[in-house]
Amino acid sequence: MSFDWLSPAEREGFLGFMEERFGIAPERFSGFRLFRRGEYVNAVSLAAAEAAELFEGMDAGVPVAKTTHSGFHKPSTRGVQTFGEGATRNVVDLSAGELKALVEGRMVQAPELKGFVVLRHKGAPVGVGLAREGRLTSQLPRSMTEHLVIFEDN
């Protein structure tokens, strides 16, 4: 499979979205090439991208975001965990109790926020949440949460 690399204009548009929505500086992605795989935009290091020109790669790097039909980007869990440490906007800092509630499928209060947000716990980006009507729901994948045990003193 050859990789569908983003054109400079597509890259600029994508990084512009990440900066505008989450405050992640475009420079955070300066050591990476971006490519489209299905609905996702993935980031791969420049060195691995060079290797991808030589071999038939079936996967590489980390998915950063999913592009919806409307052209809006929804960050991926693994993308947020990898690149989300620099997020400054639309970030929710969760207590262990709040994170536990989200993992268990319950909602937590999130006034003043709307849309996809970066979930952070003890300074580490955990994944993505969706805020609407003052409430926050988890967008963490079931594969991550089904066996996850959160301790209140985690």
Add this chain to the structure above:
Amino acid sequence: MANPARYFDRYREVIPDFPGFLEALRNDPAVHVRVNPARSTVAEVCAALLPLGLTATPESWMEELLRVEGKVVRKLGSTLAHALGHYYIQSASSAVSALALGALEGEAVVDLCAAPGSKTTMIAARVGEAGFVVANEPSPKRVTPLVANLRRLGLTNVLVTTYNGQHFPLQREFDRVLVDAPCSGEGTWLGREARPRAMSDGQREALSMRQRAILERAACLLKPGGEMVYSTCTYAPEENELVVADAVERHGLEPLELGIALDCAPGFTEWEGRALPKSLSRCARLYPHRFDSEGFFVVRLAKPR
């Protein structure tokens, strides 16, 4: 494991302290986790495991490999730290194989039999963003957990390919090559959940031929002066020393000392009447009664300049 002597009697004369070996097979091996330096530290992982009642202690030969003890080691895959890629659950033997490869910052490495990614992820952390790893795995059903582990640990410097290892394209040479070959898995037959399966001579021969073919391709992929590691999780000399002996004789590869201070036994230099190169004594055999982990065979091989 019930009646281990039934499966391992042919090693009675060559495994040191054979009764001790048989006894060790009845026990579950020690549990280890490896800290992902891109996401966490030894201290942080130790602290994250405390609420589970688990204590984690660094191994003397590899600081980021933690031996975990406690009643609920099975919960290691259920913690937030695990979900966030702060550590990887990895046997000590598996870590030895990847550590022996000696990958350095900025190097190009290919792991020809990569799933589920325990060694690939360790090597990728070592080569950093300036280097890269090609993680090759021909089995489609094993690619899924490989990719999941790469993403969980946030490794952006890995390209996943699905070639048969013996046919991996000769498009470029690599600084280092890892062959953790498909094998009969005798070294994993440990503890209560051991599922030993007898292997016919024909099956063993077919496996051995495949191992030879992969190792031969690995030798071609390695740049002159480069180093590779060949490892298996089996005791069978037909899958270990005999495979390596062919590579040494045909490609001039030179076995090197492991370079890690472990309680391991030397490789065989004779098997069933066949004399093997003396240099095969530098191969390392890891036995569960001497090194509290899975049984493993590891050898470093250098390609002449």
